[in-house]
Amino acid sequence: MVLKYSKQREMIKDFLMTRKDHPTADIVYTNVRQQNPNISLGTVYRNLTLLADIGEISRIRVGDGVDHFDADTSPHYHFVCTECGSVIDLQMKNLDEIVTLAGANFDGQIAGHVTYFYGVCGNCRKPVETAKTGN
Amino acid sequence: MVLKYSKQREMIKDFLMTRKDHPTADIVYTNVRQQNPNISLGTVYRNLTLLADIGEISRIRVGDGVDHFDADTSPHYHFVCTECGSVIDLQMKNLDEIVTLAGANFDGQIAGHVTYFYGVCGNCRKPVETAKTGN
DNA sequence: TAATAAAATAGTAATCATTCCTGTTTTGTT
DNA sequence: AACAAAACAGGAATGATTACTATTTTATTA
Numbered sequence: 001m002v003l004k005y006s007k008q009r010e011m012i013k014d015f016l017m018t019r020k021d022h023p024t025a026d027i028v029y030t031n032v033r034q035q036n037p038n039i040s041l042g043t044v045y046r047n048l049t050l051l052a053d054i055g056e057i058s059r060i061r062v063g064d065g066v067d068h069f070d071a072d073t074s075p076h077y078h079f080v081c082t083e084c085g086s087v088i089d090l091q092m093k094n095l096d097e098i099v100t101l102a103g104a105n106f107d108g109q110i111a112g113h114v115t116y117f118y119g120v121c122g123n124c125r126k127p128v129e130t131a132k133t134g135n
Numbered sequence: 136m137v138l139k140y141s142k143q144r145e146m147i148k149d150f151l152m153t154r155k156d157h158p159t160a161d162i163v164y165t166n167v168r169q170q171n172p173n174i175s176l177g178t179v180y181r182n183l184t185l186l187a188d189i190g191e192i193s194r195i196r197v198g199d200g201v202d203h204f205d206a207d208t209s210p211h212y213h214f215v216c217t218e219c220g221s222v223i224d225l226q227m228k229n230l231d232e233i234v235t236l237a238g239a240n241f242d243g244q245i246a247g248h249v250t251y252f253y254g255v256c257g258n259c260r261k262p263v264e265t266a267k268t269g270n
Numbered sequence: 271t272a273a274t275a276a277a278a279t280a281g282t283a284a285t286c287a288t289t290c291c292t293g294t295t296t297t298g299t300t
Numbered sequence: 301a302a303c304a305a306a307a308c309a310g311g312a313a314t315g316a317t318t319a320c321t322a323t324t325t326t327a328t329t330a
Binding site for chain 4: 136137138140141143144173174175176177178181184200262
């Protein structure tokens with residue numbers, strides 16, 4: 001299947017590149033629709049899947065039941081806030097060494113790992129402290 | 136909300152304890168139904184969620200779109216086969232140290248991490264080698 | 271430039287896992 | 301035995317995602 005240009009795909013990719021949060025398909029849809037009100041949700045899903053398949057974007061699953069997408073395909077880790085659900089990039093070294101640990105007592109072939117972190121993000125912590133000291 | 140005994144919940148927990156693979160709700164349903172053909176899928180889901188909430192079982196998400204459940208609640212890691220989809224326990228040390236690495240340049244509070252590994256399991260590799268040498 | 275085939279789209283229907291709802295049944299306590 | 305809280309069965313609803321189909325775009329070739 002030879003890839004052909006599509007204005008919609010370009011818009012989706014361009015939109016993703018402007019964001020460093022990690023939008024869901026629905027958020028991509030509502031935003032791209034502001035430039036092209038006729039775009040359909042199916043087109044957004046199809047192109048996000050296609051772009052992820054050819055490696056131009058990456059699909060992020062952090063256990064919240066919705067796929068997130070990231071124009072930054074370099075290997076890096078994410079943090080999910082259990083309060084607000086935001087997905088944030090982490091600055092840390094790669095952990096591929098843990099694959100060796102995992103493979104030590106295992107008879108299969110380990111190709112990689114998925115890791116993400118969770119907790120309370122900086123924004124969700126601050127409001128509480130403000131309330132404490134603010135009274 | 137005070138917990139009350141339920142035959143169905145007991146059957147679900149008992150079934151889970153007999154398995155070291157990591158069944159989905161649907162697999163629990165079809166199996167438990169052999170002892171109690173009247174049990175409803177909703178009951179299975181409700182009890183799996185309840186048991187997970189009170190910590191008697193754990194819910195496992197490995198990005199395949201379906202929740203898996205495990206009667207073994209001790210912290211351990213899983214491997215997912217990209218061929219057959221099976222979820223297998225790994226024997227390896229705990230990796231909580233990576234939380235420190237993740238928190239070093241981050242302003243939020245990291246509570247924990249989720250990690251799983253993927254690749255081809257022992258069973259899915261063997262058939263290929265058999266085919267190679269078998270001709 | 272017109273013809274053409276493959277790819278992509280819009281719009282909608284379908285799927286699938288999971289949750290919710292409601293009238294009935296169980297459980298546990300008084 | 302009476303009662304309230306909890307749980308159930310069965311089915312409807314939800315929400316994310318995929319599939320389908322007739323139409324439009326893209327890219328190539330004559």
